[in-house]
Amino acid sequence: MTTGHPAPASGSDVVLSLRGVTKEYPTTPPVRALRGVDFSVTRGELVGVVGPSGSGKSTLLHIMGTLDRPTAGEVTVAGYNIDELSDKDLSALRARHIGFVFQQFHLLSGYTALDNVADGLLYTGMNVSDRRDLAHRALTRVGLGHRLGHVATKLSGGERQRVAVARALVGTPSIVLADEPTGNLDTKNSDAIVELIRQINDEGVTFVVITHNKEIAEAFPRTAGLRDGRIEYDSGRRHE
Amino acid sequence: MAASNTTRGAVMSNGNGLEPSRLHSADAFRTASVGLQTRKLRAALSALGIMIGIAAMVGVLGLSESSKSDLLAQLDRLGTNLLTVQAGSGIGIGSGELPVEAAGMISRIGPVEQTSTISSVDVNVYKSDYVPEGQTGGITVQAVDVNLLETLAGSMADGKFLDPATATYPTAVLGSVAAERLAIHAVTGTQQIWLGGQWFTVIGVLDEFELNPDLDRAALIGLTTAEDFLDHEVVPSSVLVRANPDFIDEVTSVLSATANPQNPEEVEVARPSDALEAKEAADDAFTALFLGLGAVALLVGGVGIANVMVISVLERRSEIGLRRALGATKRHVAVQFLGEALLLSAVGGIGGIILGWAVTGVYANVKGWSVLIPPIAIGGGMAAALLIGAIAGLYPAVRAARMSPTEALRSA
Numbered sequence: 321m322t323t324g325h326p327a328p329a330s331g332s333d334v335v336l337s338l339r340g341v342t343k344e345y346p347t348t349p350p351v352r353a354l355r356g357v358d359f360s361v362t363r364g365e366l367v368g369v370v371g372p373s374g375s376g377k378s379t380l381l382h383i384m385g386t387l388d389r390p391t392a393g394e395v396t397v398a399g400y401n402i403d404e405l406s407d408k409d410l411s412a413l414r415a416r417h418i419g420f421v422f423q424q425f426h427l428l429s430g431y432t433a434l435d436n437v438a439d440g441l442l443y444t445g446m447n448v449s450d451r452r453d454l455a456h457r458a459l460t461r462v463g464l465g466h467r468l469g470h471v472a473t474k475l476s477g478g479e480r481q482r483v484a485v486a487r488a489l490v491g492t493p494s495i496v497l498a499d500e501p502t503g504n505l506d507t508k509n510s511d512a513i514v515e516l517i518r519q520i521n522d523e524g525v526t527f528v529v530i531t532h533n534k535e536i537a538e539a540f541p542r543t544a545g546l547r548d549g550r551i552e553y554d555s556g557r558r559h560e
Numbered sequence: 561m562a563a564s565n566t567t568r569g570a571v572m573s574n575g576n577g578l579e580p581s582r583l584h585s586a587d588a589f590r591t592a593s594v595g596l597q598t599r600k601l602r603a604a605l606s607a608l609g610i611m612i613g614i615a616a617m618v619g620v621l622g623l624s625e626s627s628k629s630d631l632l633a634q635l636d637r638l639g640t641n642l643l644t645v646q647a648g649s650g651i652g653i654g655s656g657e658l659p660v661e662a663a664g665m666i667s668r669i670g671p672v673e674q675t676s677t678i679s680s681v682d683v684n685v686y687k688s689d690y691v692p693e694g695q696t697g698g699i700t701v702q703a704v705d706v707n708l709l710e711t712l713a714g715s716m717a718d719g720k721f722l723d724p725a726t727a728t729y730p731t732a733v734l735g736s737v738a739a740e741r742l743a744i745h746a747v748t749g750t751q752q753i754w755l756g757g758q759w760f761t762v763i764g765v766l767d768e769f770e771l772n773p774d775l776d777r778a779a780l781i782g783l784t785t786a787e788d789f790l791d792h793e794v795v796p797s798s799v800l801v802r803a804n805p806d807f808i809d810e811v812t813s814v815l816s817a818t819a820n821p822q823n824p825e826e827v828e829v830a831r832p833s834d835a836l837e838a839k840e841a842a843d844d845a846f847t848a849l850f851l852g853l854g855a856v857a858l859l860v861g862g863v864g865i866a867n868v869m870v871i872s873v874l875e876r877r878s879e880i881g882l883r884r885a886l887g888a889t890k891r892h893v894a895v896q897f898l899g900e901a902l903l904l905s906a907v908g909g910i911g912g913i914i915l916g917w918a919v920t921g922v923y924a925n926v927k928g929w930s931v932l933i934p935p936i937a938i939g940g941g942m943a944a945a946l947l948i949g950a951i952a953g954l955y956p957a958v959r960a961a962r963m964s965p966t967e968a969l970r971s972a
């Protein structure tokens with residue numbers, strides 16, 4: 321491993337690794353959103369990636385989440401080099417190994433909390449009763465065991481983001497990627513979501529949380545700073 | 561894995577140990593119905609075009625089928641083997657009369673099973689002798705054979721038809737229109753009409769003659785009565801002929817010459833059932849026209865669905881992005897939107913079939929027909945709706961599938 325931060329304990333513990341990742345959007349003039357990013361995450365880590373608006377955070381998350389391919393460089397997720405995977409395989413990889421949390425929650429408005437979470441397993445081919453069982457458990461885990469039957473639109477912002485977190489967790493992914501998960505929340509709800517993420521990480525779930533909020537990022541066990549498409553600094557795993 | 565003869569994709573899926581994304585068909589159906597559930601009004605409106613188109617087609621085919629079956633039943637009841645032999649009338653074509661012996665000669669043609677003579681009597685009919693002359697109400701007087709009712713497959717509304725006994729007395733049977741004009745609805749046996757300057761007792765009122773509507777405006781009296789009481793010389797104005805159905809053409813070809821050997825060109829031979837069939841053929845032209853209109857409505861409905869689907873795909877970009885993030889393949893997304901278009905058109909199709917059926921049912925009921933929806937109209941209507949839905953949904957579905965997940969997610 322030639323990454324700039326402390327090497328993981330063993331190769332098999334690396335759930336995500338980016339090497340020399342560059343992303344250029346083919347606009348005129350072309351935008352280089354990422355410029356040679358080296359970044360890796362080991363199992364059980366909670367990493368905050370912080371950077372100002374336009375620094376390439378969302379682009380980074382999309383590439384980590386295999387929603388987009390890099391212009392150059394190598395991306396490995398859960399042991400799979402995405403260069404070797406077809407578009408269909410990437411869908412399978414996302415279905416089984418990656419959880420997402422978005423700033424806009426992205427819940428289906430007409431659906432209940434339970435169905436929204438169960439949809440986290442929709443494309444795994446699991447049968448519906450198992451999906452609902454797991455969704456029930458995931459909602460209980462994020463403290464919404466009493467809100468199972470509530471339609472998404474009837475929930476508060478904080479509750480919606482909890483539902484989204486539960487949906488990301490429900491398939492026991494190798495890694496959960498969160499893009500500005502507190503971006504649409506007030507301070508109180510924001511704190512609560514950060515606290516929820518810490519708690520779930522304590523239970524062993526690997527997290528990368530992207531935020532423009534330095535305070536939130538620096539409170540995590542590891543913080544990386546992004547500026548102009550480059551990792552400006554990476555604290556590595558702090559030993560608390 | 562030694563799966564050297566499988567396709568590359570399969571090798572990779574097997575080789576890399578990654579279980580592919582999968583969507584159960586029940587779940588595919590559910591994702592396809594999300595749009596319909598969350599935007600019910602829009603879904604209903606966009607299905608309306610298809611519904612109207614299918615309703616028009618099912619209704620038109622149903623009505624045409626129902627009326628056809630009614631006609632067949634009618635022809636079956638009335639028979640298609642009736643021929644009328646009539647003296648040509650008008651300037652230069654004869655006297656309006658057939659030779660006295662016409663009926664006798666016609667009945668000697670082999671396949672002729674029955675003949676019935678009608679002789680016009682040139683007198684007027686009034687409700688009573690007070691009614692001023694000239695106010696005849698357009699009622700004619702016809703002297704007829706007692707077998708006329710049977711020959712024309714007619715029926716009585718009330719009372720009795722002429723029989724060998726009453727056909728020798730001053731008794732009359734009224735056609736349906738004549739009875740109405742004389743204000744005689746029920747036969748009491750004591751009602752009398754002023755016919756040719758004498759009182760005639762009304763013994764019966766007829767239903768409409770489907771094969772000879774002219775007689776509806778007539779008062780019918782016996783041939784003997786006409787001779788004895790009105791001094792009428794019985795010269796046939798027309799002869800009704802029932803012939804063996806297998807030899808209709810042969811009989812038709814010799815009728816003129818047989819009825820009037822001297823002047824066969826003055827004889828008109830007609831087959832009344834032809835007129836009923838001709839009416840039906842005219843209806844067929846309307847059926848084709850309405851089918852065409854239905855097809856246009858379907859097409860417009862298809863454009864409506866395509867339009868709604870394109871909008872739906874644009875509006876639901878973030879949902880598409882989310883589904884791709886959750887592991888949906890391009891195919892899953894395409895299936896979802898194609899499925900939505902198919903559901904919309906299926907809803908329109910089913911609604912259209914029900915509506916078309918209802919319209920046919922109501923109309924047929926009014927007409928007294930039995931309701932017949934040809935299975936082809938239902939199957940074909942549904943197939944047409946789904947085909948239109950598939951075509952309308954194809955482009956939006958492909959567009960949704962091709963959308964880059966990151967673009968889709970950024971749009972929210």
Ligand SMILES: Nc1ncnc2c1ncn2[C@@H]1O[C@H](COP(=O)(O)OP(=O)(O)O)[C@@H](O)[C@H]1O
Pocket residue numbers: 345346347351352353371372373374375376377378379380
């Ligand atoms: N699809 C795109 N096409 C062109 N430029 C893009 C696209 N997406 C992002 N960018 C540009 O790339 C840069 C990084 O964007 P982004 O990753 O969204 O940053 P952040 O999330 O940190 O705000 C910005 O300059 C942005 O305008």
Ligand SMILES: [Mg+2]
Pocket residue numbers: 377378379
């Ligand atoms: Mg961003």
